[in-house]
Amino acid sequence: MKALRRFTVRAHLPERLAALGALTANLRWSWHPQTQDLFESVDPDLWRRCSNDPVRLLGEVPPARLDALAEDGDFLARLDAAAADLEHYLTRPRWFQEQQERGTTLPAGIAYFSMEFGVTEVLPNYSGGLGILAGDHLKAASDLGLPLIGVGLLYRSGYFRQSLSADGWQMEHYPSYDPQGLPLRLLTEADGTAALVQVAVPGGRTLDARIWIAQVGRVPLLLLDSDIPSNDEELCGVTDRLYGGDQDHRIKQEILAGVGGVRAVRAYTRIHGLPDPDVFHMNEGHAGFLGAERIRELVTGAGLDFDEALAAVRAGTVFTTHTPVPAGIDRFPIDLVRHYFSGTNGENESALLPGLTVDRILALGRESNPNVFNMAHLGLRLGQRCNGVSKLHGEVSRGMFEGLWPGFDAAEVPIGSVTNGVHAPTWAAREWIALANRLAGPDRVEEARGWELLQTIDRKELWSTRNALRAQLVAEVRRRLRESWLERGATEAELGWIESVFDPNVLTVGFARRVPTYKRLTLMLRDPERLRALLLDDERPVQLVVAGKSHPADDAGKALIQQVVRFADEYDVRHRIVFLPNYDMSMARYLYWGCDVWLNNPLRPLEACGTSGMKSALNGGLNLSIRDGWWDEMFDGENGWAIPTADGVDDTRRDDLEAAALYELLERSVLPRFYDRDSDGVPARWIEMVRHTLEDLGPKVLASRMVRDYAVDYYIPAAAAASKVTADDYAGARALADYRHRIEAAWPGVRVAQVDSTPIPDVPQIGLPLGLTAHVQLGDLTPEDVEVQAVVGRVGSDDTIGDPVTVPMQHIGTDPLGEEFTATVPLPLAGAVGYTVRVLPRHGLLASPAELGMVALP
Numbered sequence: 001m002k003a004l005r006r007f008t009v010r011a012h013l014p015e016r017l018a019a020l021g022a023l024t025a026n027l028r029w030s031w032h033p034q035t036q037d038l039f040e041s042v043d044p045d046l047w048r049r050c051s052n053d054p055v056r057l058l059g060e061v062p063p064a065r066l067d068a069l070a071e072d073g074d075f076l077a078r079l080d081a082a083a084a085d086l087e088h089y090l091t092r093p094r095w096f097q098e099q100q101e102r103g104t105t106l107p108a109g110i111a112y113f114s115m116e117f118g119v120t121e122v123l124p125n126y127s128g129g130l131g132i133l134a135g136d137h138l139k140a141a142s143d144l145g146l147p148l149i150g151v152g153l154l155y156r157s158g159y160f161r162q163s164l165s166a167d168g169w170q171m172e173h174y175p176s177y178d179p180q181g182l183p184l185r186l187l188t189e190a191d192g193t194a195a196l197v198q199v200a201v202p203g204g205r206t207l208d209a210r211i212w213i214a215q216v217g218r219v220p221l222l223l224l225d226s227d228i229p230s231n232d233e234e235l236c237g238v239t240d241r242l243y244g245g246d247q248d249h250r251i252k253q254e255i256l257a258g259v260g261g262v263r264a265v266r267a268y269t270r271i272h273g274l275p276d277p278d279v280f281h282m283n284e285g286h287a288g289f290l291g292a293e294r295i296r297e298l299v300t301g302a303g304l305d306f307d308e309a310l311a312a313v314r315a316g317t318v319f320t321t322h323t324p325v326p327a328g329i330d331r332f333p334i335d336l337v338r339h340y341f342s343g344t345n346g347e348n349e350s351a352l353l354p355g356l357t358v359d360r361i362l363a364l365g366r367e368s369n370p371n372v373f374n375m376a377h378l379g380l381r382l383g384q385r386c387n388g389v390s391k392l393h394g395e396v397s398r399g400m401f402e403g404l405w406p407g408f409d410a411a412e413v414p415i416g417s418v419t420n421g422v423h424a425p426t427w428a429a430r431e432w433i434a435l436a437n438r439l440a441g442p443d444r445v446e447e448a449r450g451w452e453l454l455q456t457i458d459r460k461e462l463w464s465t466r467n468a469l470r471a472q473l474v475a476e477v478r479r480r481l482r483e484s485w486l487e488r489g490a491t492e493a494e495l496g497w498i499e500s501v502f503d504p505n506v507l508t509v510g511f512a513r514r515v516p517t518y519k520r521l522t523l524m525l526r527d528p529e530r531l532r533a534l535l536l537d538d539e540r541p542v543q544l545v546v547a548g549k550s551h552p553a554d555d556a557g558k559a560l561i562q563q564v565v566r567f568a569d570e571y572d573v574r575h576r577i578v579f580l581p582n583y584d585m586s587m588a589r590y591l592y593w594g595c596d597v598w599l600n601n602p603l604r605p606l607e608a609c610g611t612s613g614m615k616s617a618l619n620g621g622l623n624l625s626i627r628d629g630w631w632d633e634m635f636d637g638e639n640g641w642a643i644p645t646a647d648g649v650d651d652t653r654r655d656d657l658e659a660a661a662l663y664e665l666l667e668r669s670v671l672p673r674f675y676d677r678d679s680d681g682v683p684a685r686w687i688e689m690v691r692h693t694l695e696d697l698g699p700k701v702l703a704s705r706m707v708r709d710y711a712v713d714y715y716i717p718a719a720a721a722a723s724k725v726t727a728d729d730y731a732g733a734r735a736l737a738d739y740r741h742r743i744e745a746a747w748p749g750v751r752v753a754q755v756d757s758t759p760i761p762d763v764p765q766i767g768l769p770l771g772l773t774a775h776v777q778l779g780d781l782t783p784e785d786v787e788v789q790a791v792v793g794r795v796g797s798d799d800t801i802g803d804p805v806t807v808p809m810q811h812i813g814t815d816p817l818g819e820e821f822t823a824t825v826p827l828p829l830a831g832a833v834g835y836t837v838r839v840l841p842r843h844g845l846l847a848s849p850a851e852l853g854m855v856a857l858p
């Protein structure tokens with residue numbers, strides 16, 4: 001019999017245990033081992049059966065047990081200590097507050113939008129790297145004391161749970177989660193009713209959503225949920241699944257996340273009496289409609305016109321792009337966007353965003369194909385500050401989006417980079433956290449610093465820690481493999497062999513990630529016999545653990561999984577290679593802790609950053625990876641291995657070459673190092689690499705480093721820019737919009753008429769002062785409206801200037817040829833050098849001279 005409706009009833013805690021409720025309600029427990037231990041001691045068996053989920057634990061623990069605990073002095077002392085520790089964590093001044101004391105003007109609030117958030121496995125609201133990154137961002141922001149609010153959707157079924165059929169085909173399951181049973185509280189008005197967000201949808205209907213709050217340390221995460229009675233069935237289903245459904249479904253989700261998300265932030269700050277955020281950060285373009293909603297707010301609330309409002313919104317908006325693959329960009333048919341944003345009766349005023357014309361909204365996402373609305377272009381047009389997620393990805397993005405800044409070289413495209421990071425307290429094994437606490441003190445570790453001190457640990461202790469973590473992984477592999485085989489239809493009686501799967505002393509390689517083609521799950525199988533030989537070597541074997549989900553609509557990805565599963569099922573190798581279904585945070589943790597080597601072989605440069613290798617490195621795992629994403633900038637020759645990439649070779653041959661290089665590295669370098677032992681049984685050269693990895697990569701891969709980079713290079717400047725454009729009733733926004741109009745109107749008349757240089761000697765020497773004079777026609781503009789620059793640099797055979805040095809030129813007068821500008825530039829380098837002169841817009845409220853995408857060259 002199936003239940004008609006399900007709901008979760010929370011247990012009533014004895015008064016003396018009230019703090020347990022508070023500890024459960026704040027997800028900080030998910031990265032705080034002492035609090036987890038406390039939950040475990042409530043009922044160790046039940047804790048395991050509840051998959052370490054404290055909300056379930058408190059729902060299922062017998063009342064008699066709670067009564068006993070309320071009398072248990074030891075438990076109460078630990079409970080009070082944990083509660084005091086949480087209070088301390090939530091109230092003590094942190095890095096951000098220290099900046100405040102130094103007098104830096106800081107953001108009043110940062111709203112951080114993402115389509116997915118992976119905070120903990122008990123809130124399964126993520127599919128992969130993007131969501132986990134967003135979760136780590138919130139946690140690090142909390143650790144650092146940033147006034148950040150996360151915004152996203154709550155999916156009734158999350159992404160999906162993966163299992164395997166008997167023949168190794170991915171099966172998807174969509175469990176339905178009851179928000180009451182999740183670590184969430186409802187945002188309510190003063191009278192106790194649920195705060196509601198409403199968004200107009202075509203047909204004169206409204207899409208309603210309630211707002212759940214997941215408390216992530218200091219940071220609230222607002223999750224919109226459309227599954228409420230005031231919506232019809234179709235609209236209830238808007239937040240059913242993450243990345244499920246067609247384009248129509250998806251645009252509704254993105255409208256709710258963006259437009260509804262801003263409204264949820266407003267409700268939250270109003271109810272809690274908090275300042276409105278001045279910075280809005282889009283983690284990928286999915287929530288880009290938030291910018292259109294904020295333009296609407298300013299048009300209807302502050303009396304600005306569209307362009308003035310756009311200038312104001314841009315100042316406080318940060319956009320992070322995450323994909324280097326054009327096919328990975330979120331794009332909609334323009335007619336679909338028109339359908340959702342247009343007015344009733346085909347009027348040009350938007351019904352969803354009254355006060356805005358549909359054409360202006362559509363223009364924000366235009367791209368070269370006029371039938372397409374491009375969410376990345378939307379993000380780039382709305383964000384005055386934009387970035388990619390590793391140095392290489394920043395560079396690739398500048399090239400990929402160059403077309404939005406015509407006339408500029410890719411290097412000058414205003415897209416920077418902040419390399420992703422990972423939250424150490426979440427991803428490092430508690431063994432490392434304990435060691436770091438011992439060396440650095442808990443307060444530094446709390447902000448996830450002090451990692452570099454781990455390298456001072458004695459080599460035997462390093463090695464025994466690595467061994468202990470590998471042994472834990474082996475036990476977990478067996479447990480999960482058994483579960484998987486039972487689900488695939490095996491009986492317990494057939495599964496005795498699983499007890500000898502994996503060996504705690506064998507070099508363990510991990511490969512786990514989503515399964516899009518570019519990640520090349522099956523590269524390791526390129527030469528199955530060579531892999532088999534590696535696995536079965538008598539003296540120096542390898543064992544390999546593989547995991548990953550394929551998007552439900554991607555049969556090609558599922559076929560790759562099946563290929564791995566079929567190989568791993570083979571009799572002779574099944575004790576040395578396993579595919580574990582349902583890769584999620586609860587499994588990933590064991591892999592990062594226990595794998596000696598973390599393998600990553602994407603098609604360069606398609607991996608924007610990659611973060612799983614960082615999590616492995618935090619635990620002393622060594623990366624064996626193509627130099628893509630983060631590894632391109634952080635591999636130093638000693639902290640792991642770089643698989644040579646055959647970039648530019650056609651794909652089949654490329655796979656052959658790169659797979660051969662991978663086997664070769666394993667055979668010649670990785671295995672000998674791991675199995676070469678000294679008289680203490682320690683692999684000395686291996687442990688040197690582990691030590692170096694902890695010391696060198698530890699501090700660089702931290703999410704606290706990432707969030708500080710965002711704060712210093714993006715949030716603080718964005719808040720300053722926002723404050724400048726909004727002061728004096730938006731005088732700055734009005735001035736900037738007016739300037740932009742004038743520049744756009746006048747630019748066709750701007751011309752570099754003539755450039756003269758001082759005589760160049762026959763043999764010019766480096767450092768020679770080169771005098772340049774330019775005559776420039778400015779049409780209706782004044783010399784103050786522009787910057788005229790001398791540009792000097794190395795020239796190639798086609799006369800393009802590489803690595804240019806730019807020097808602003810001085811206005812010295814007006815003559816019949818135009819406005820006259822001069823500069824003296826010392827020749828910056830030897831070899832073939834060239835120069836030119838260009839005219840750029842100049843305004844105090846622009847963040848970059850390339851910002852408006854306008855430049856005049858001779």
Ligand SMILES: *Cc1c(COP(=O)(O)O)cnc(C)c1O
Nearest residue numbers: 128129513584585588610611612
């Ligand atoms: C870190 C992580 C990812 C992302 O890893 P990539 O290296 O970016 O592919 C995906 N899933 C889980 C569960 C993770 O922990």
